[in-house]
Amino acid sequence: MAPIVSRGFRGRRPADVDPARIPPGQYVTADFPVLSAGPTPDTALELWDFSIVGELDEPRGWTWEEFRALPSQEITRDIHCVTKWSKLGTVWRGVSVDTLLEGIQTAARFVTQYSDGGYTTNLPLEDVTGGKAWVVYAYAGQPLEPEHGGPARMLVPQHYFWKSAKWVRGLRLQSTDQPGFWETNGYHNYGDPWQQQRYAGD
Amino acid sequence: MAATALRGRLTWQLAELVEAVAETPRVKTIVFDVPGWPGHRAGQHVDVRLTAEDGYQAERSYSIASAPDGTRVALTVQRLDDGEVSPYLTDGLRPGDKIELRGPIGGYFVWEPSEGGPLMLVAGGSGIVPLMAMIRTRAAAGDDTETRLLYSSRSQDDVIYRDELERLSGNGLTVVHALTDSQPPGWTSYARRVDAEMLAEVAPSPG
Numbered sequence: 001m002a003p004i005v006s007r008g009f010r011g012r013r014p015a016d017v018d019p020a021r022i023p024p025g026q027y028v029t030a031d032f033p034v035l036s037a038g039p040t041p042d043t044a045l046e047l048w049d050f051s052i053v054g055e056l057d058e059p060r061g062w063t064w065e066e067f068r069a070l071p072s073q074e075i076t077r078d079i080h081c082v083t084k085w086s087k088l089g090t091v092w093r094g095v096s097v098d099t100l101l102e103g104i105q106t107a108a109r110f111v112t113q114y115s116d117g118g119y120t121t122n123l124p125l126e127d128v129t130g131g132k133a134w135v136v137y138a139y140a141g142q143p144l145e146p147e148h149g150g151p152a153r154m155l156v157p158q159h160y161f162w163k164s165a166k167w168v169r170g171l172r173l174q175s176t177d178q179p180g181f182w183e184t185n186g187y188h189n190y191g192d193p194w195q196q197q198r199y200a201g202d
Numbered sequence: 203m204a205a206t207a208l209r210g211r212l213t214w215q216l217a218e219l220v221e222a223v224a225e226t227p228r229v230k231t232i233v234f235d236v237p238g239w240p241g242h243r244a245g246q247h248v249d250v251r252l253t254a255e256d257g258y259q260a261e262r263s264y265s266i267a268s269a270p271d272g273t274r275v276a277l278t279v280q281r282l283d284d285g286e287v288s289p290y291l292t293d294g295l296r297p298g299d300k301i302e303l304r305g306p307i308g309g310y311f312v313w314e315p316s317e318g319g320p321l322m323l324v325a326g327g328s329g330i331v332p333l334m335a336m337i338r339t340r341a342a343a344g345d346d347t348e349t350r351l352l353y354s355s356r357s358q359d360d361v362i363y364r365d366e367l368e369r370l371s372g373n374g375l376t377v378v379h380a381l382t383d384s385q386p387p388g389w390t391s392y393a394r395r396v397d398a399e400m401l402a403e404v405a406p407s408p409g
Contacts, residue, residue: 010254185310
């Protein structure tokens with residue numbers, strides 16, 4: 001159906017934002033809204049670890065100390081939430097997934113991020129490699145707040161932000177695609193904001 | 203939760219405003235007729251799309267306020283004075299005007315009487331809307347599932363659905379208000395923000 005004009009609606013396009021940076025249907029916010037499907041987990045750093053499991057010869061794991069000793073990057077990206085807010089130029093620090101997967105031989109074509117609290121989200125493996133995804137532990141120069149996914153969360157900014165799991169604890173490499181939490185609750189399996197892939201069928 | 207909450211592709215549908223009801227000075231319920239509406243479950247939401255004459259579009263998500271009722275879909279919208287969409291929905295729309303929406307969306311934060319209870323519902327301000335859909339669905343079904351609603355508002359004048367909540371109380375529904383900023387004379391309920399102690403006092407005891 002061709003869109004109909006809403007009588008008298010003009011919209012308020014922000015004057016200071018390049019419209020080419022805003023995916024369709026999104027609006028820019030200066031806030032950092034907090035959305036989650038359940039309570040905020042509270043995992044002590046001594047008990048925290050990060051694992052690569054699934055289709056690889058030998059699972060990999062890092063304690064918090066080991067993880068923090070890995071080479072890290074500062075990453076500045078625009079992020080887009082399926083609930084329609086976008087936040088531009090967010091600055092993070094963390095470890096590239098390329099670093100975590102270095103030297104791993106795998107036939108896996110898919111990856112599931114899994115988190116404290118049971119959250120999961122899935123992507124093709126090629127969408128988290130090649131400088132497209134990080135495990136981040138700092139935001140705007142400060143340790144990542146628990147409500148934003150701290151101590152560490154995924155950052156996969158080319159997808160809607162539910163594809164960047166909060167409280168992430170590992171990556172499971174898989175030969176078959178396993179839809180995650182929101183993907184089995186009506187949301188799109190791939191979630192490209194530029195294609196407006198919000199819901200199943202989009 | 204059912205993965206079948208969404209059947210096929212969610213297409214944009216025309217929705218015609220049939221009624222607008224002021225709930226508080228800043229909040230309105232807008233009722234649409236959506237031909238072909240497939241029905242919904244309490245707690246689901248819709249996406250709303252507005253299009254300006256030059257083709258510019260804005261989208262937002264709003265919770266559905268109404269229990270399933272044929273092709274009628276009610277949204278309750280709080281006007282944010284510097285907002286782009288909410289002032290148009292609350293003050294710009296006239297009966298007969300059409301907007302676009304698609305839905306129902308979401309299969310996680312939903313409740314139906316068949317799921318039973320007890321229910322502990324906690325809301326602040328306009329966060330009441332999806333919970334009201336549950337309370338209305340429960341009432342429409344004649345369901346008596348034990349339900350506690352703890353509802354925090356700034357003042358008595360900011361309480362959305364105040365009269366209806368009072369009317370629906372009983373039959374297993376208990377409504378407890380917290381007024382955070384100002385309270386009317388003789389106020390005996392909570393006069394602070396929701397906290398753990400309040401939750402413990404209001405929640406049904408386990409077992």
